[in-house]
Amino acid sequence: MIALESVVKPKCLANNNKIKVFTGVFVVVIMLFVVSSVSAQQTSHADKLKTMLSDYRDMDWSQYTVEAVRRRIPKKMYGSDVESLLSARLYFIGSQNIQEMQEVWQAQGIARPKTIVVANGVYSVADLHRLIDDDSVIEKTKDDTYLFRQPVYVTSTASLVISDATIRLSLLHGVFLVADGQLFIADAVITSWDERAGNEGEREEVPANELLLYGRQTPRPYILMNEGSQIYMANSRVSGLGYKGKRGTFGLSISKRPFVVTHRLHGYIRARAKPAGWLIGNTFTNNFFGFYSNQAEDVILLGNVYYDNVIYNIDPHDYSERLIIARNLTYNARQAHGIIISREVNNSTIAENLSFSNKGSGIMLDRNCSNTLVYSNLTIGNEGDGIAVFESDNNFVVDNITARNVRNGIYVRNSDYINTKNNFIFRNGNAGAETAVVDIDKLETRNFKLDPYHKSASALYEGNQFDSNLHAAMTAKNKGVVTVKNNKFYNSGPIFFGGELAPFAENLWHQNNGATPASEASHIPRQPVSP
Amino acid sequence: MRYNFLMLVLSMLVYSGMLPAGQVLKQYTAKERQLEQVKFSVIEELAEEGVNSAYGVLAKMGESRPLINPPSQDQLIHWYTLSAQSGNSSALLWLGHYFLHGEGNNAGREHDALVLLASASILGNVDAANDLILIPKVLGVSYARLEEAFHDALQRLSNGQPIDCSWARCSPGLSQQPGFVSDKVSAKAKIFHENWRQSGVVKAYQYLKLLGVEELLAQSNSTSPKEKIRIKNAGKLKKNARLAREKRLAENPDWEMGAYLDRLKNRKSSAQDALRHYEGQDFAQLEKDIRHTINLINFHRDPDAQISYEEILQLMKKAP
Incomplete structure (x- = not known):
């Protein structure tokens, strides 16, 4: 208003008053609009959380067991449409994937690489071996152990059953398993295989900062489920797969490509539905990623163990939806996070997982993921944060235990409307919870058109218990907005409210309404700061 | 002041989402589109001057290039049909796929589509041969239907007619030349038929494999x-x-x-030192919750693949 008055001349006073009134009314309208939208947002948040929680708690877990997957496996095998065709002619399974394998094929002296095409039927591995009838393509090395020396492509008209078998995908022959149809895997082992060494093959040494650069690694075998495909997998072990390629080459991937208008066969393939699957009670180790998805839907990861995978243990990506990542054990991701969902992976649930000792964070929500319920997880002893929410609005972090992580228990970065409720945030290396705005404009690895972000962060902390976090219970940086309600604070020190929150400690304490600093839960002497 | 007021209105519009804040990705510049449009016009003139094969190019451009005025799907089908009429095997291939996709009011024309693809492959289009080999595998079309379509195509081409509008239900506006017969097409079809007969292969599908895929295989074997x-x-x-x-x-x-x-x-930060110091008592405090979560995980695992708390605790303690 001062600025307005200084530019208006005295002879225009009448006009000036009118404009003042008009502007005043306008500002009031805007404020009402903002206040109503925020309050509506909060109400809808509470309802949304209630629905998500009840949906999750009401799940019938008995239908998601190893036995349930075994029951789904087709009993009747039929069909004889299995043959080896030139890989180059299968242009629709991913020209980039074929091109990348050329290095391996050429090194092996394979001039015209071929792929086993499985169509029109339901086949077991023994069927493939019988129908191909060529030991240089599929060799039965022991009882129920098969060495594949050619890639396998399961078309949309076929299902492949890998049950009670060990599948070795030859490293030297550049083998992969791509499916547009159904894949049933139970009680099986699938590994890469180095015939010379007689093991799954050492990974070549690549500097850590080049691991995610394209073209630095020799291609390794992988499993890729394409659009329209389904995978049901239980009590199996997958190891040694994956490398950094252009698409879905990371280990076991479930991926749909963006639809491109084309009128040859990829048109039909790409127009198919988003892929889906159940992975229950499996073990994934020493793969490039433990799990990867791109535009997948309704995938269920339950009771799996992921460890020692090169980059991430679980990495659903790009526009995947309605995933349930629950009751998994993930540890020792060698370079990054235990569980990360990234780039608009929405309406998903990450619940009751145990994620520990990962190089990065235990659980991370990244690049515009929204409506995710992070519920009742344990994130312990990770080298990054326990639970990190990066550039992702409208998420719920509820009933988790995040303890002994080297950085923060919960870290909210450039994300608004984060509802953190009833978490136990215990002895983390930095703060219990940090809410921060961070300028990542200079981040060279990021495409800001694809992954836009805003420079604001806000979180509601309600009913959480902050205990013994090493630097502060709660902190904020660069105008991160924090709302506190009914939290309990114990022993965090040297201060409960650090960073930019420190000057507002008293206000926050009052706002928290009823929280009492108590030291009875621990024998460690209470830190001398209390608002 | 007027400026302040305008800024206020603008900010409100942006806030309320009425103005997209620069999120639209622009893929082609106006100049690039203009250039493509000029190229397109040149090909269009050629086609109008009676160069039938230009219609195929025109349709392909209309389909894939960023034009200022992109043609409609009916128009594309019309151009492909004109080009296919003159025996252009690529146009037959693309037209076949349009029919197979059921686009441009062509739903349920699987047989016609297969005939078009078979025609293209008989006229020497390797891509069409490859697609025909893969269609039963990928789309589940029966081999018997493929065989039937192949025989129809061979008969039509032998008569010198790659497209017959009474049969192909050409798009509106296409004027089929009455009794249009291409000697070149019929000659090619006869050669194909003769070679097929001499090969001794009975099924068209098998012969196609020999042509489209096995031929290349033979090359590889002879490397x-x-x-x-x-x-x-x-x-x-x-x-x-x-x-x-x-x-x-x-x-x-x-x-x-x-x-x-x-x-x-x-x-090895001071935080890590501190965490190490409290390790014993922390895990004692967390034991109940860890055990509970492990039990939940084990519920979904085979009895032979259960994980134990002791095993997990050892792993946790090993962490840096």
């Missing part, structure tokens, strides 16, 4: 030992080049990056 060594060496060279680059990097490292990574690797 000379010298050629095989060359291919092998090319692969090795590619790998060696990458290994050499990595070696160079190792010998002349980026010291700054190296130092940074070393620091990361060997970092």
